[in-house]
Amino acid sequence: MKLFYQVSFCILLVLGMLLSLPLHSTLIENESNRQQAIGGAQRQQREQTPQPIASSGDNARSCILKDNRRPPLMEVRNQTDTGWCYAFTLADLLSDLSGQQVSAVSVAAASHQIWHSQARREIGRVFPSTADMMGLNSRSGTLDGGLVEDVLERVLNEPDGLCPESVAQSSVFRPDSRLERSLTELRDQAMQGGNWCPEQACQHVRNWQQIWPNLNVTDFLVIFDRVEPDVAWIEAMKRACFDHRFQLPRPAHMKAERAISAPERHRLMQNIHDAVDRGKLIGIEYNSKVLTDPYASPLDLSHLDLDSIHVSSIVGRRPNPTTGKCELLIRNSWGTDRLGKYDRSYDFENGFVWVPEESLENQLIGTIQVE
Numbered sequence: 001m002k003l004f005y006q007v008s009f010c011i012l013l014v015l016g017m018l019l020s021l022p023l024h025s026t027l028i029e030n031e032s033n034r035q036q037a038i039g040g041a042q043r044q045q046r047e048q049t050p051q052p053i054a055s056s057g058d059n060a061r062s063c064i065l066k067d068n069r070r071p072p073l074m075e076v077r078n079q080t081d082t083g084w085c086y087a088f089t090l091a092d093l094l095s096d097l098s099g100q101q102v103s104a105v106s107v108a109a110a111s112h113q114i115w116h117s118q119a120r121r122e123i124g125r126v127f128p129s130t131a132d133m134m135g136l137n138s139r140s141g142t143l144d145g146g147l148v149e150d151v152l153e154r155v156l157n158e159p160d161g162l163c164p165e166s167v168a169q170s171s172v173f174r175p176d177s178r179l180e181r182s183l184t185e186l187r188d189q190a191m192q193g194g195n196w197c198p199e200q201a202c203q204h205v206r207n208w209q210q211i212w213p214n215l216n217v218t219d220f221l222v223i224f225d226r227v228e229p230d231v232a233w234i235e236a237m238k239r240a241c242f243d244h245r246f247q248l249p250r251p252a253h254m255k256a257e258r259a260i261s262a263p264e265r266h267r268l269m270q271n272i273h274d275a276v277d278r279g280k281l282i283g284i285e286y287n288s289k290v291l292t293d294p295y296a297s298p299l300d301l302s303h304l305d306l307d308s309i310h311v312s313s314i315v316g317r318r319p320n321p322t323t324g325k326c327e328l329l330i331r332n333s334w335g336t337d338r339l340g341k342y343d344r345s346y347d348f349e350n351g352f353v354w355v356p357e358e359s360l361e362n363q364l365i366g367t368i369q370v371e
Contacts, residue, residue: 062273062326063317063318063319063325063326063327063357064317065317065318065319066276066277066279066316066317066318067315067316067318067329068276068279068280068281068315068316069315069316069329069331069352071099072095072099072100072101073092073095073096073101073281073315073331075336075350075351076331076332076333076334076335076336076350076351076352077104077170077171077333077335078171078333078334078335078336079104079170079333079334080171080173080335082108082173084104084105084107084108084111084333085310085311085312085333086111086148086151086311087104087105087107087108087111087151088104088107088170088311088333089283089311089312089313089333089368090104090107090148090151090152090155090283090368090370091103091104091106091107091165091170092104092281092283092313092331093152093281093282093283093313093368093369093370094107094155094162094248094252094370095165096280096281097248097249097252097370097371098162098246098248098249099249100162100164100246101164101165101166102162102163102164102165103162103163103164103165103167103168103169103170103241104165104170104333105168105169105170105173105211105233105237106155106162106163106168106237106241107151107155109233109234109237109238110151110154110155110158111150111151112231112234148256148283148285148311148366148368149254149256149368152254152368152370153254156248156252156253156254156370158245160241160245161245161246161247161248162245162246162247162248163237163240163241163244163245164241164244164245164246166244167212167213167214167240167241167244168211168212168237168240168241169210169211169212169213171335172210172211173211205217205220208220208236211236212236212237212239212240214240214244215236215239215240219236219239220232220236222239223235223236223239252370252371253370253371254368254369254370255368255369255371256366256367256368256369257271257366257367257368258285258365258366259364259365259366260301262298265299265361265362265364266361268284268361268364268366268367269357269360269361269364271367271369272284272314272328272367273317275314275367275369276314276316276317276328280369280371281313281314281315281331282313282314282367282368282369283311283312283313283367283368283369284311284312284313284314284330284360284364284365284366284367284368285309285310285311285364285365285366285367285368286299286309286310286311286312286360286363286364286365287299287304287305287308287309287310287363287365288308288309288310289305289308289363290355290359290360290362290363291310291330291332291341291342291343291346291353291355292341292342292343293343294343294345294346294355294356294359295359296359296362296363297362298362298363299362299363299364299365301365309365312330312331312332312333313330313331314328314329314330314331315329315330315331315352316328316329316352317329317357318354320354320356325356325357325358326356326357326358327347327354327355327356327357328354328355328357328360329352329353329354329355330352330353330354330355330360331351331352332351332352332353334351335351336350336351
């Protein structure tokens with residue numbers, strides 16, 4: 001089941017990525033035409049003028065130490081087996097902007113609602129068998145998957161603001177069918193006029209209270225009365241976040257870019273360095289194979305392993321203490337233990353990992369910023 005959820009997420013994310021590539025390709029083509037029109041004189045001037053971070057191999061002279069780790073994002077969270085790397089990364093970007101830790105589960109809830117509306121209809125039309133397998137043609141949809149830009153836009157446009165991590169604990173969330181059975185038992189007791197719950201059901205509810213500590217058994221009974229168990233977590237999110245949401249200190253906008261060629265990946269790497277220099281977090285979409293293999297072949301979208309797409313953020317940069325080569329600090333969402341998740345040559349710091357810039361550039365798919 002865990003592998004199924006991961007594959008489901010990757011399929012949806014890659015579909016979203018591929019659907020967006022024509023737009024980015026058009027923008028890239030227009031930019032290329034504009035650059036060609038500049039003329040030989042300006043090209044000659046560029047050749048004579050030293051460029052910052054000219055290429056991955058020449059970055060040592062420009063790779064100035066920069067560490068943007070700061071509260072409220074000093075500790076790495078754990079997405080467990082939800083496939084919600086996009087939600088954790090977007091929540092981190094919003095947390096950095098607001099100064100308060102945003103619940104990743106609340107961001108995932110926004111994604112779930114999006115799939116209810118637009119994406120599942122399109123996927124159901126184009127890939128009906130896949131949609132049936134993943135539950136996208138059903139009323140409840142799926143817990144996994146997210147079009148990053150669509151989810152972020154929905155969260156930014158939430159009139160009541162953002163939900164804090166304190167009332168919706170992301171790292172302890174599990175998409176657990178036992179809640180449905182627990183709520184069914186609670187409902188049966190309520191229908192019989194009982195004011196207590198079976199011990200096993202109460203235990204499951206107590207487990208879920210670790211996620212939403214301000215909800216009690218009565219709250220869950222009310223939630224069950226309103227919705228079916230398979231979407232009870234969405235209703236729990238709304239109820240837990242009510243009266244606790246907060247607004248960003250200023251209006252925010254997002255900037256998302258993707259690449260389909262090596263020169264475009266280099267342009268994305270420039271985005272990363274610019275953000276690091278400005279002390280800002282920046283989200284990245286990339287082939288997670290780079291986390292276990294620094295020498296992985298450069299990304300080829302036509303032969304992309306759907307199960308390897310991942311989203312994280314960059315929070316720092318340094319020259320490697322031994323080799324002098326430039327490395328970037330990835331804030332991941334796989335918890336604080338190493339446990340074979342990363343190549344042994346990488347320095348690992350409680351969920352943060354230093355990855356060679358050149359290796360990461362070869363696997364870049366996109367960047368996303370919130371400012």
